Amino acid sequence: MGSSVEQNILVTGGAGFIGTHTVVQLLKEGFKVSIIDNLDNSVIEAVDRVRELVGPDLSKKLEFNLGDLRNKGDIEKLFAKQRFDAVIHFAGLKAVGESVGNPRRYFDNNLVGTINLYETMAKYNCKKMVFSSSATVYGQPEKIPCMEDFELKAMNPYGRTKLFLEEIARDIQKAEPEWRIVLLRYFNPVGAHESGRIGEDPKGIPNNLMPYIQQVAVGRQPELNVYGHDYPTKDGSAVRDYIHVMDLADGHIAALKKLFADPEIGCIAYNLGTGRGTSVLEMVAAFEKASGKKIPIKLCGRRSGDATAVYASTERAEKELGWKAKYGVEEMCRDQWNWANNNPWGYQKKL
Ligand SMILES: NC(=O)c1ccc[n+]([C@@H]2O[C@H](COP(=O)([O-])OP(=O)(O)OC[C@H]3O[C@@H](n4cnc5c(N)ncnc54)[C@H](O)[C@@H]3O)[C@@H](O)[C@H]2O)c1
Ligand SMILES: O=c1ccn([C@@H]2O[C@H](COP(=O)(O)OP(=O)(O)O[C@H]3O[C@H](CO)[C@@H](O)[C@H](O)[C@H]3O)[C@@H](O)[C@H]2O)c(=O)[nH]1
Numbered sequence: 184m185g186s187s188v189e190q191n192i193l194v195t196g197g198a199g200f201i202g203t204h205t206v207v208q209l210l211k212e213g214f215k216v217s218i219i220d221n222l223d224n225s226v227i228e229a230v231d232r233v234r235e236l237v238g239p240d241l242s243k244k245l246e247f248n249l250g251d252l253r254n255k256g257d258i259e260k261l262f263a264k265q266r267f268d269a270v271i272h273f274a275g276l277k278a279v280g281e282s283v284g285n286p287r288r289y290f291d292n293n294l295v296g297t298i299n300l301y302e303t304m305a306k307y308n309c310k311k312m313v314f315s316s317s318a319t320v321y322g323q324p325e326k327i328p329c330m331e332d333f334e335l336k337a338m339n340p341y342g343r344t345k346l347f348l349e350e351i352a353r354d355i356q357k358a359e360p361e362w363r364i365v366l367l368r369y370f371n372p373v374g375a376h377e378s379g380r381i382g383e384d385p386k387g388i389p390n391n392l393m394p395y396i397q398q399v400a401v402g403r404q405p406e407l408n409v410y411g412h413d414y415p416t417k418d419g420s421a422v423r424d425y426i427h428v429m430d431l432a433d434g435h436i437a438a439l440k441k442l443f444a445d446p447e448i449g450c451i452a453y454n455l456g457t458g459r460g461t462s463v464l465e466m467v468a469a470f471e472k473a474s475g476k477k478i479p480i481k482l483c484g485r486r487s488g489d490a491t492a493v494y495a496s497t498e499r500a501e502k503e504l505g506w507k508a509k510y511g512v513e514e515m516c517r518d519q520w521n522w523a524n525n526n527p528w529g530y531q532k533k534l
Contacts, residue, residue: 189244191215192439193267193309195252195300196274198225200383201315201369203233204376205271205432210241212436219261220274221251224386228530232380252296255303262307269311269442270304271435272297275344278390279319279488282341293344294351301355310362311442313435314352316452317345318370318424318493327460328496331368331452338488349452356450363448365438370424370456370495372431374515375522382522383428384529392463393425393470393519400476400520401527407478409463411485416492420463421485424456424494427510427518431455437506456495457508466512473516474524 192209196202197218202225209216210233218230227247234242250257252274261267275293276282282289297314304310321329322336337343349366356362373393375382388404389395398404412419434455442448461469467478501507 189213189215190268191217191266193261193270194218195270195272196220198222198227198230199273201372201428201431202273203229203381204428205435206233206245207236207376208432208436210237210244215244217246217248217261217265219248219250219252219257222249226530229381236376236378236380252299253291255299258299258303262303262309267309269313269439270300270309271313271439272300273315275315277341279339279341280390283339286340289340289344294347297348312364313438313442314348314364314366316349316366316368318368318456318495320346320349320368321493323490324493327492328458328494329454330496331454331499353450362450363442364450365442365448366450366452367434367438368452368454369431370426370454372428373425374427374429374510374518376429377518379521379525382519382526392466396467396470396478397519397523399478400470400474401523403527405479407467407480408483409480410483410489412482414491416462418462418464421489422460422462422492422494424459425461425466425512425515426456426508427515430508430510434500434504434506437504441504453500453504454495454497455500456497458495458497460492460494461512469512470516470520473513474520
């Protein structure tokens with residue numbers, strides 16, 4: 184199972200939602216992992232729980248570094264003391280609404296942070312990167328399922344940072360062909376580790392559907408606002424491609440293995456989704472079934488900027504990465520509920 188030579192991976196944003204789940208899988212696969220995170224949207228308790236999940240032996244292969252990618256010196260310090268075989272780059276801000284009100288914060292954090300990272304990687308001759316992109320780069324897709332070669336467009340400053348960063352990656356790799364870069368376009372990551380020990384813990388009132396439903400289920404919010412019930416979909420609510428965060432984590436392992444194995448990979452994008460669309464109302468029903476809790480809903484107008492229906496074509500990832508999502512909506516809701524039920528206040532002890 185483990186990689187033959189112990190490869191050392193730098194994981195930026197490794198204390199966050201997708202980062203923690205991926206770090207668990209990386210350690211189990213035999214990789215050595217160094218996290219850099221400024222804890223802007225995460226807590227150290229999440230990393231402690233990763234250690235608890237993988238046990239004392241594998242924990243020895245995990246190192247946490249408090250640092251900010253906007254500060255080149257923080258990245259430099261890490262590269263100066265050890266060699267990295269590749270970087271998985273999760274660190275970034277991701278709240279669409281906040282990015283509209285404060286675009287400079289998003290450009291500074293996501294763009295400057297990533298450019299600093301590339302500069303330092305180049306300096307230390309580490310030229311393999313897995314980057315967290317997003318289905319947001321498809322904008323309002325004209326056709327579904329979304330294929331990787333569709334035209335790309337951004338709908339807001341957050342989306343623009345992902346689009347720019349994809350373009351930056353393509354330019355760098357074109358100019359310096361020794362770079363190998365995988366751009367992973369996540370659809371809607373949900374669920375949690377099956378242990379219920381790690382999961383998503385957004386600060387403040389959640390913007391995204393599943394964390395919001397979860398907070399209704401545990402009594403932190405009174406009801407769910409369903410944004411849009413007049414879409415031309417099966418039940419009038421919007422359709423998305425929800426993907427279990429553990430499937431997503433495994434997608435990163437597959438991408439990493441491809442990077443190491445394929446010198447010709449260049450810079451390439453892969454969708455990570457299930458290829459299935461689920462409506463908001465279907466998701467509510469699935470969560471009610473998994474949790475045994477009633478989720479009161481209020482039908483509201485559409486949320487501005489939302490697409491009607493988005494889901495992935497998974498063909499390229501299946502064919503070239505040998506990766507396919509294993510879990511369906513039932514397991515996503517089961518694991519999300521297990522996390523919520525055991526940690527109603529997330530990583531906080533109590534409010
Ligand atoms: N969760 C989603 O719905 C989703 C969908 C598509 C793409 N993505 C992308 O995936 C990545 C990970 O998302 P997530 O859901 O795990 O988010 P998250 O906020 O839970 O994790 C991001 C981590 O990066 C850290 N971070 C942010 N800026 C940093 C900086 N300048 N220096 C160091 N650390 C920094 C945060 O503290 C946090 O721990 C992000 O780039 C996000 O844009 C997420
Ligand atoms: O309280 C809520 C929250 C959401 N929704 C609806 O649920 C659907 C899904 O919304 P959400 O969970 O916010 O996901 P998206 O808007 O699809 O965007 C997510 O998925 C994109 C693609 O991965 C990422 O780029 C974004 O960062 C991430 O927020 C949409 O129709 C929303 O209008 C509600 O009805 N009520």
